[in-house]
Amino acid sequence: MARITALINRKGGVGKSTLTVNTAAITAHVLGESPEGAPHYVAAVSADPQGSTTWWSERVGEELPFSFEQINSRDDLELFSHLKKSRKVRHAFIDTPGWMDLPEDEKEEAGDPFGQSTAADAMRAVLATADDIIVPVEPEPLGFMPTRDTIEEVVKPLGIPYLVVINNWDPRDGEADLEQTKEFIRAQQWDLANTVVRHYKVHTRAALEGTVVTQYKKNRVAMEAREDFYQLALELGAGKKGTR
Secondary structure: OOEEEEEOOOOOOOOHHHHHHHHHHHHHHHHOOOOOOOOOOEEEEEOOOOOHHHHHHHHHHHHOOOEEEEOOOHHHHHHHHHHHHOOOOOEEEEEOOOOOOOOHHHHHHHOOOOOOOHHHHHHHHHHHHOOEEEEEEOOOHHHHHHHHHHHHHHHHHHOOOEEEEEEEEOHHHOOHHHHHHHHHHHHOOOOEEEEEEEOOHHHHHHHHHOOOHHHOOOOHHHHHHHHHHHHHHHHHOOOOOOOO
């Protein structure tokens, strides 16, 4: 039975796609190659209509170290339950879209903040099967409130284990923003990952160049960039079995 890790945040542009692809790549490296002709041990799925992860995976092509699927319609939503029951796939990472905040009466009536759309139904299907959740946040105050909405309105009511991961921190900016972000998260008593994923140009260019983090050129910067994802995978327990 596959473990399902969903990456969610109401705010777009916080790095869900980058974390999905590179954490899947690192986990695939840790678990090793499956026997020839067998499915990959790791899968990534995009439920985001923007298709960033899809375009990236297509750019990598046959060198992609995990299997990949894109959710295009409601007919595709059964994929999540199929993955959950898979005896071949050990770990699946799900990239999800952001969403618009609904009026309180609409959220109360619907029972969640997602609204009515294929993307909204995909979010519900993802959360129904997720074993754990990664909530990425960048060290910028504009992302604090959408992250609060995500955790307090979606994650906590479901009781799914989660980690907030500070992503895209640029050490050249100093540590003030990073520490402010950590203080905000701790004040909310959220579960915060020890790993901070730093900003590197190699990450931002990877999709265009058709590479994932395990395929970066061997130099000092690439090694530091990879290190963050290895630490995150270790913290997440790469390859650990699902619990739901």
